[in-house]
Amino acid sequence: MERHLYTVAQLRAIEQAAYAGLAPGTLMQRAGKAASDFALELLGDRRDRPVLVLAGPGNNGGDALEAAANLADAGVDATVLHLPGRRDASTETAAAYERARAGSVGWIDMLPPGAEWGLVIDGLFGIGLERPVDGDYREVVVGLETIRCPILALDVPSGLDADTGAVIGPDGIAVRATHTITFLGDKPGLHTADGRDHAGQVRVDMLGVGSEALPRATAQLSGLPLFAGRFTARRHNTHKGSFGDVAIIGGAHGMAGAPVLSARGALYAGAGRVYVAALNTPPGYDSSQPEIMFRAAEDFDFFGRTLVIGPGMGDSASAIRLLARALDSDSPLVIDADALNLIGASPDLQSRLAQRTAPAVLTPHPLEGARLLGMTAAVVQSDRLEAAREMALRTNATVILKGSGTVIARPDGEVLINPTGNAGLATAGSGDVLAGICGALLAQGWTGWEAAAAATWIHGAAADTLVDEGVGPIGMTAGELPAAVRKVLNRLVKDAASR
Ligand SMILES: NC(=O)C1=CN([C@@H]2O[C@H](COP(=O)(O)OP(=O)(O)OC[C@H]3O[C@@H](n4cnc5c(N)ncnc54)[C@H](OP(=O)(O)O)[C@@H]3O)[C@@H](O)[C@H]2O)[C@@H](O)CC1
Ligand SMILES: [K+]
Numbered sequence: 001m002e003r004h005l006y007t008v009a010q011l012r013a014i015e016q017a018a019y020a021g022l023a024p025g026t027l028m029q030r031a032g033k034a035a036s037d038f039a040l041e042l043l044g045d046r047r048d049r050p051v052l053v054l055a056g057p058g059n060n061g062g063d064a065l066e067a068a069a070n071l072a073d074a075g076v077d078a079t080v081l082h083l084p085g086r087r088d089a090s091t092e093t094a095a096a097y098e099r100a101r102a103g104s105v106g107w108i109d110m111l112p113p114g115a116e117w118g119l120v121i122d123g124l125f126g127i128g129l130e131r132p133v134d135g136d137y138r139e140v141v142v143g144l145e146t147i148r149c150p151i152l153a154l155d156v157p158s159g160l161d162a163d164t165g166a167v168i169g170p171d172g173i174a175v176r177a178t179h180t181i182t183f184l185g186d187k188p189g190l191h192t193a194d195g196r197d198h199a200g201q202v203r204v205d206m207l208g209v210g211s212e213a214l215p216r217a218t219a220q221l222s223g224l225p226l227f228a229g230r231f232t233a234r235r236h237n238t239h240k241g242s243f244g245d246v247a248i249i250g251g252a253h254g255m256a257g258a259p260v261l262s263a264r265g266a267l268y269a270g271a272g273r274v275y276v277a278a279l280n281t282p283p284g285y286d287s288s289q290p291e292i293m294f295r296a297a298e299d300f301d302f303f304g305r306t307l308v309i310g311p312g313m314g315d316s317a318s319a320i321r322l323l324a325r326a327l328d329s330d331s332p333l334v335i336d337a338d339a340l341n342l343i344g345a346s347p348d349l350q351s352r353l354a355q356r357t358a359p360a361v362l363t364p365h366p367l368e369g370a371r372l373l374g375m376t377a378a379v380v381q382s383d384r385l386e387a388a389r390e391m392a393l394r395t396n397a398t399v400i401l402k403g404s405g406t407v408i409a410r411p412d413g414e415v416l417i418n419p420t421g422n423a424g425l426a427t428a429g430s431g432d433v434l435a436g437i438c439g440a441l442l443a444q445g446w447t448g449w450e451a452a453a454a455a456t457w458i459h460g461a462a463a464d465t466l467v468d469e470g471v472g473p474i475g476m477t478a479g480e481l482p483a484a485v486r487k488v489l490n491r492l493v494k495d496a497a498s499r
Contacts, residue, residue, distance in 0.1 A: 042150050157175040251313070259311045265434065306440075
């Protein structure tokens with residue numbers, strides 16, 4: 001899957017350009033038709049169930065009115081809960097209202113308690129929402145929370161910021177849809193932050209607008225086409241040196257598990273040799289993974305090795321020394337966990353990072369990202385794309401900002417949102433495994449951008465596989481991920497070979 005993501009400003013420009021060449025109301029009629037077609041598909045053979053259509057004050061409400069009229073024409077029992085605003089509706093929305101009025105649509109002005117619906121269509125607000133959903137609108141959204149049927153959002157689930165995926169406003173509220181049909185281009189907010197929980201499955205309908213009319217998108221959904229060329233079958237005539245060395249630097253006193261999880265991630269993602277360079281006295285070996293070699297970090301030679309630095313590393317003087325040495329080296333570098341916090345606190349380490357020429361990939365969660373940027377995690381989460389872009393620009397590195405809809409950014413402003421993964425990844429150690437996978441791909445010669453995109457995608461796909469097998473999301477452990485990562489990777493290579 002590869003899909004461009006447009007900002008509201010870009011969508012308004014697309015809308016304006018498309019609008020100019022069409023009869024008034026055409027786009028809204030197309031949106032209403034796409035919505036009612038999708039609604040009929042969701043109803044399937046339950047077309048006798050009543051459908052509730054929520055129509056708000058703006059053009060999103062106009063889309064909903066068109067959809068309601070279409071459903072009634074198709075013989076569906078469609079009821080509109082109409083909540084117009086104080087201002088006059090646009091000409092198109094007024095026309096859609098007249099059309100629905102003339103048909104066999106039912107009308108209500110409040111949510112009847114206890115009513116049962118086969119489907120709810122949310123056309124309260126779309127990309128025009130700029131302040132929190134309140135008053136009667138809020139009451140309706142609260143009322144939806146107890147309704148147990150599919151909810152189809154038109155364009156954007158009402159209450160969600162289409163650019164950022166944040167629910168609008170302090171103490172804001174947004175519709176939790178099971179499906180979203182989005183118009184004129186996909187939107188980043190449907191795929192990150194609160195977006196995945198509120199949008200459900202996303203379908204894009206371009207309303208007949210051709211790709212030549214679209215601006216250049218600086219954000220897209222990540223997907224196999226971005227890195228599929230790297231999945232080549234291994235040649236027979238190879239050896240462990242052919243697939244790179246990865247060294248995990250971390251494991252201070254009491255934190256030996258984190259680098260071991262990273263090391264397993266690297267091993268199962270195909271690195272030739274994997275070391276743990278431990279700050280504390282290294283264990284002799286890992287009995288469940290004896291392939292991992294343990295060394296003391298202080299006198300470990302970084303040369304020719306890909307480094308994953310930070311898991312369980314702590315903030316000792318020795319940790320800072322090792323991090324400075326790693327930043328100054330020519331080794332490809334994944335920077336995780338404690339190493340990120342140390343960089344956030346040190347202008348000296350920041351300038352060493354910014355001056356690097358070898359690949360560097362940073363893997364912050366929102367709090368680590370916040371420390372790097374000198375802001376709060378809430379501010380990072382309020383605009384994850386912008387935060388990831390800013391981090392990439394300041395550090396001159398590729399950034400993987402973890403969380404629901406992980407954002408991957410590079411210094412030139414290009415951004416990906418990863419669509420794989422699930423809540424099972426919200427568990428201790430899963431980030432360590434991700435850093436290890438990323439290290440393994442760098443060690444096999446991938447660029448920082450490809451390694452970051454693919455490691456995130458594969459890590460999420462591995463978690464999705466585990467959920468399909470009944471292992472999670474509840475109770476999924478980080479230690480279960482590496483074997484699933486191996487399965488996903490080998491399947492991708494096999495699929496690539498058979499294409
Ligand atoms: N134009 C086109 O060609 C096409 C448009 N399309 C569709 O239009 C949608 C965009 O329409 P839109 O711009 O009218 O904005 P929309 O999201 O409906 O809401 C804005 C309205 O809500 C009001 N309002 C805002 N916040 C509020 C609050 N908290 N509480 C109460 N009221 C509030 C606000 O009022 P105001 O702020 O002006 O007082 C204004 O009236 C887009 O998402 C897509 O679905 C498609 O058909 C494709 C073709
Ligand atoms: K909506």
